[in-house]
Structure formats: structure tokens, C-alpha cells
Amino acid sequence: MNHTLKNHLCKLSVGTVVVGKWHHHAYKIIKLLGNGANGAVYLAESKRGLVAIKVSDSNTTILSEVNVLKRFSKVQGVALGPSLLDVDDWFDPSVNRLIPFYVMEYIRGEEFFTFIKKRGKEWIIILMLQLLSSLEKLHKEGWVFGDLKPENLLVAGMPPTIRLLDVGGTTLQGRAIKEFTEFYDRGYWGLGSRKADPAYDLFAVAMIMIHACYPRKFERKENARQQLSEMIQADATLRKYHKVLMKAIDGTYKQAIEMKRDLVAALHHNDLLKKESQPPLRKTRNQRKMQRKAKKRGGIVETAVIVATLLFAYVLYLYGQVL
Amino acid sequence: MRKGTLRQILLITDGCSNHGEDPIAMAALAKEQGITVNVIGVLDQDTIDENGLREIEGIAMAGGGVSQVVYAKQLSQTVQMVTRKAMTQTLQGVVNKELKQILGSNASLEDLPPEKRGEVMEVVDELGETVELEVLILIDTSGSMKTKLPTVKEALFDLSLSLNARIGDNQFSVFVFPGKHGNTEKVLDWTPNLESLSSVFPKLTSGGLTPTGPALREAVAFYFEKKRSLRGLISGDESYFEESSM
Numbered sequence: 001m002n003h004t005l006k007n008h009l010c011k012l013s014v015g016t017v018v019v020g021k022w023h024h025h026a027y028k029i030i031k032l033l034g035n036g037a038n039g040a041v042y043l044a045e046s047k048r049g050l051v052a053i054k055v056s057d058s059n060t061t062i063l064s065e066v067n068v069l070k071r072f073s074k075v076q077g078v079a080l081g082p083s084l085l086d087v088d089d090w091f092d093p094s095v096n097r098l099i100p101f102y103v104m105e106y107i108r109g110e111e112f113f114t115f116i117k118k119r120g121k122e123w124i125i126i127l128m129l130q131l132l133s134s135l136e137k138l139h140k141e142g143w144v145f146g147d148l149k150p151e152n153l154l155v156a157g158m159p160p161t162i163r164l165l166d167v168g169g170t171t172l173q174g175r176a177i178k179e180f181t182e183f184y185d186r187g188y189w190g191l192g193s194r195k196a197d198p199a200y201d202l203f204a205v206a207m208i209m210i211h212a213c214y215p216r217k218f219e220r221k222e223n224a225r226q227q228l229s230e231m232i233q234a235d236a237t238l239r240k241y242h243k244v245l246m247k248a249i250d251g252t253y254k255q256a257i258e259m260k261r262d263l264v265a266a267l268h269h270n271d272l273l274k275k276e277s278q279p280p281l282r283k284t285r286n287q288r289k290m291q292r293k294a295k296k297r298g299g300i301v302e303t304a305v306i307v308a309t310l311l312f313a314y315v316l317y318l319y320g321q322v323l
Numbered sequence: 324m325r326k327g328t329l330r331q332i333l334l335i336t337d338g339c340s341n342h343g344e345d346p347i348a349m350a351a352l353a354k355e356q357g358i359t360v361n362v363i364g365v366l367d368q369d370t371i372d373e374n375g376l377r378e379i380e381g382i383a384m385a386g387g388g389v390s391q392v393v394y395a396k397q398l399s400q401t402v403q404m405v406t407r408k409a410m411t412q413t414l415q416g417v418v419n420k421e422l423k424q425i426l427g428s429n430a431s432l433e434d435l436p437p438e439k440r441g442e443v444m445e446v447v448d449e450l451g452e453t454v455e456l457e458v459l460i461l462i463d464t465s466g467s468m469k470t471k472l473p474t475v476k477e478a479l480f481d482l483s484l485s486l487n488a489r490i491g492d493n494q495f496s497v498f499v500f501p502g503k504h505g506n507t508e509k510v511l512d513w514t515p516n517l518e519s520l521s522s523v524f525p526k527l528t529s530g531g532l533t534p535t536g537p538a539l540r541e542a543v544a545f546y547f548e549k550k551r552s553l554r555g556l557i558s559g560d561e562s563y564f565e566e567s568s569m
């Protein structure tokens with residue numbers, strides 16, 4: 001019974017109108033955005049425009065996710081997750097029962113890996129820095145994201161900004177992580193507990209970076225720490241962050257902001273080294289600005305020389321006149 | 324709300340029972356005594372036969388628990404998910420019961436407007452984090468399960484990792500069936516962590532019969548015995564959450 005209901009919920013047909021029993025808002029299903037163990041998410045049309053709607057056979061799932069989304073909306077000024085728009089039950093005549101659902105902001109974006117593939121690896125570090133800023137805020141509020149993985153990261157807008165999706169794993173610090181995915185879970189790698197602390201998320205950030213450079217998923221080996229360390233060393237993009245990533249893997253960072261700071265330092269450290277040893281291939285924006293400034297200064301000198309020469313000629317001319 | 328203990332049996336099997344009582348009846352017996360029965364069906368490569376599948380779902384339904392069929396590879400994630408899900412389900416049953424006392428006999432969560440449900444969920448979450456949990460793990464070691472035992476062992480380590488991250492205490496015990504001398508054999512008595520499994524697992528031999536029903540019955544008896552001996556010790560103060568349907 002449960003199984004068939006779940007199946008049914010991932011296959012709502014286009015055009016189905018979901019109407020809430022309590023608030024009477026209507027949502028017309030446009031297409032499936034994705035489905036997982038806990039329900040299905042659809043793109044839908046409503047009076048407010050496009051929205052994302054999550055339906056589930058489990059009241060529990062809907063309720064705990066709604067609780068988290070509500071909390072997030074209270075975190076001032078930052079969009080940690082999609083904003084929550086409506087919570088309701090829908091009487092689905094085809095299965096003859098109430099289906100709990102919630103409605104959230106539709107985030108029009110691309111999955112993290114798709115974006116990287118299209119736009120280039122240099123975006124990895126930038127998006128990870130953004131992610132760390134969001135995590136810092138979340139952690140400050142006493143939460144841990146939990147199920148951090150590329151599938152739950154959308155890159156949206158201009159400038160491209162990372163957004164967190166699927167708050168099903170979001171857990172109060174000090175409690176057991178509610179939901180996780182093995183590959184990004186430090187417990188699976190034998191490198192820590194499943195008690196929610198900020199370091200739990202930071203481990204996942206390190207794994208996302210590694211996975212971004214090794215697109216094919218790999219399995220843990222006997223000595224997982226060494227395995228990961230070697231993989232980081234072997235990759236041209238990751239190598240320069242080796243120390244930072246290992247600290248995240250070991251759970252040394254207690255705050256996202258520390259990891260962010262070290263990543264930035266590692267990024268620039270390399271730039272500085274490059275500058276000393278070889279001429280930069282591609283100028284960064286900062287360098288370009290500096291050069292422009294230098295050019296400007298050069299310009300002033302040039303003008304001065306020209307003015308001086310003209311003055312001198314003029315003086316000679318006057319002198320000649322007098323003579 | 325008082326603090327209590329959740330009691331579960333986690334049955335890990337790969338097929339059909341072929342000996343003794345009907346396991347579905349035994350699961351119903353467990354439920355009557357406040358013990359939830361969860362079942363994980365472990366697949367080999369492709370399929371499980373229709374009868375096996377029906378039995379797995381039937382046992383979980385009769386036992387008020389959760390069932391899931393998986394490939395051996397995904398076992399770890401599934402074992403902890405099923406256990407947690409069953410916990411939430413039972414706790415929600417408990418909370419629903421209390422709600423009925425407050426709101427009247429017909430009320431359930433769905434009768435509350437969505438805005439009000441959040442708090443109920445927080446209570447369930449809170450309980451799930453702090454409640455004491457006892458899991459009796461019942462492993463089918465007949466025939467084809469043999470090759471899957473290393474994976475089962477890993478999944479059980481993983482389970483204790485997940486559950487021990489909670490604030491509440493856990494107790495695990497492990498039985499296998501068929502046993503050397505009877506239907507079941509206890510390989511690990513109540514313990515808060517499953518580390519000691521490592522020494523037990525390699526020694527397991529597999530037998531031909533699959534006495535799932537008798538194994539369930541003996542598991543329930545083992546629980547019963549524990550409860551009784553505890554009663555003797557601490558004059559029956561221990562309160563258990565009774566299973567209630569949602």
C-alpha cells in the first residue's frame with residue numbers, strides 16, 4: 001500500500017491541480033523536478049507564479065522539513081534554503097486520501113556539477129566559499145545541514161550564487177544527524193561520529209570538492225584517510241588545498257569561517273608563488289586594476305614631459321622673437 | 324511526557340521461511356507485547372521471489388514496523404534508515420495517543436491545521452533523540468545469506484554509529500537463525516555497542532532450514548524474560564511505550 005502510494009506520488013500527471021484543504025490555494029503541476037526517498041518535488045503554477053511543491057506519503061517528513069524551513073526564514077537577510085510559502089493537505093481523489101504537502105520558492109538554477117561542467121573548474125572554489133558563508137550562518141543559529149551533497153546544491157542567478165535545497169537532514173547541534181548520504185558522511189568513512197556539529201558539514205564540503213574533481217564515485221578503502229589524502233595530492237586542482245581539505249576531513253575546523261579563511265589563503269598563496277616564479281598567464285582582476293593604475297601614473301609623466309617640451313619650445317620661440 | 328523505552332526486533336533475511344510457525348503470526352504476537360518488528364530483505368543480484376516479498380511486507384505490517392528490500396550493497400544506509408523510521412512511527416503513535424487524550428477520541432494529527440502540527444513534530448523529534456532504544460537483531464544465516472554476512476556486519480556497525488550519536492541510550496543484542504542446536508542462537512547479549520560482533524561473525528555456520536517464525540517467537544520470549552528480570556530488580560518501574568496504530 002505504502003509502496004504504491006509512493007509510486008503514485010512520483011507520477012502525478014502534468015495538469016493535475018493540487019488544492020489545499022485548509023487554505024484553498026491551488027497549484028497546477030507543470031513537471032517533476034526530482035524525487036527521493038522522502039517524496040517528490042514538482043514545479044507548479046500558482047497565483048503567485050511558479051513555485052516548487054513537495055508531496056509525500058509521510059506526514060512526518062513534511063512536518064519536520066516545514067519546521068526547518070520556518071526556522072530558516074527567521075534567519076535575517078540570508079536565503080539559506082528556499083523560502084516557505086504554504087503548508088497544507090490535498091485530498092487526492094485517485095487514491096482517496098489526504099496527501100500532506102508544502103510549497104516553497106522555486107529556485108531556477110543548475111545542479112552544482114552541471115554548472116561546473118559547463119562553466120569550468122575555477123568555479124568550484126568560489127561556490128565552496130559561498131557555501132561556507134551560508135553554513136557559517138546556519139551553524140551560528142545552532143543547526144547543522146546534515147545531508148550536504150552536490151544534488152542538494154543549486155547554482156542560481158547572476159552573479160551565480162549557491163543555494164541549499166532539501167532541508168530533510170538539517171539537525172540541531174548535539175543531536176544525531178537526521179539524514180545523510182554515505183559518500184559525504186564522515187561516519188561512513190570511519191572518520192567521525194554522526195553527532196551533529198559544524199565539523200560534520202565541513203567534512204561534506206571537503207568531499208564535495210574531491211568529488212567535483214573525481215567525477216566518478218569511488219568507494220572507501222581500508223585506510224580511508226590516506227586514500228583521500230592521496231587522491232587530493234594526485235589532482236592538480238585539489239593539490240593546493242591539501243592542507244585545508246585534510247583539516248576538514250580530520251574535523252579540526254570548529255567553524256565554517258575558519259575553513260573559508262584557509263581556503264582563501266591557499267588560493268592566494270598559489271597566486272603569489274606563481275607571480276614570483278613565472279609571469280602570470282592570465283591576469284586577475286586585481287592585477288589588471290593595478291596595471292591600469294600604473295598606466296595612469298605613466299600617463300601623467302608622459303603629459304608632464306610633453307608639456308615641458310612644449311614650454312621649452314615656446315620659451316625658445318619667445319627668446320627668438322626677442323632676439 | 325515520561326521517558327520510556329522503545330523495543331524493536333530487526334529481522335534481516337533474504338527469502339522465505341520454510342519451517343515452523345507462520346512468521347506473520349509471530350510478528351503480530353510481538354506487536355501485542357509492545358515490540359515493533361522491522362524487516363530488511365537482502366537481494367542478491369536481481370530479484371526476490373514474489374512469495375518472499377509478500378512475507379517480508381506481511382511481517383512488518385503485522386509487527387507494526389517498516390520493511391525495505393535492498394541490494395546487499397545498500398544495506399548500511401537502509402538498516403539505519405529503517406530503524407529510525409520505525410522509531411519515529413512508533414513515537415508518533417505514542418504522541419497521537421496523547422493528543423487524543425487532550426483533543427478527544429477522534430482527533431488525530433491530520434485534524435489539526437498545518438500550523439499547529441509543527442509543535443507536535445518537535446515533540447516527536449525530541450523523543451526520538453532522547454528515548455531509550457532496544458534493538459534485537461535477528462539474522463537469517465541460512466544458505467544463501469552466508470556470502471552476505473560481511474555486509475550485514477558492516478551495516479550493523481553503521482547502525483550503532485548512527486544510534487549512538489543520539490542522546491538516548493541504546494541496547495543491542497544479536498541472534499542468528501537457524502542456531503547450532505535449535506531454531507535460534509544468541510550470539511551477543513544486550514550491549515550498548517556492536518564492536519564485539521567482529522569476533523562472532525566469522526564463526527557462524529549456515530544451516531539449511533529457515534525457521535523465521537520460531538526465531539521471531541524466541542526473540543519475543545527473550546524480550547519477555549528481560550522485562551521480567553528487570554521487574555524483579557527494580558520493582559516494575561520501567562515503562563515501555565506501547566505500540567499504537569497511527
Ligand SMILES: Nc1ncnc2c1ncn2[C@@H]1O[C@H](COP(=O)(O)OP(=O)(O)O)[C@@H](O)[C@H]1O
Pocket residue numbers: 033034035036037038039040041052082104105106107108151152165166167168
Ligand atoms: N525549491 C526548489 N526549487 C527547484 N528545484 C527543487 C526545489 N526543491 C527541490 N528541487 C529539486 O527536486 C529534487 C528533489 O528534492 P529533495 O527535496 O531533495 O527531495 P528528497 O529529499 O526526497 O530527495 C532536488 O534535487 C532538486 O533538483
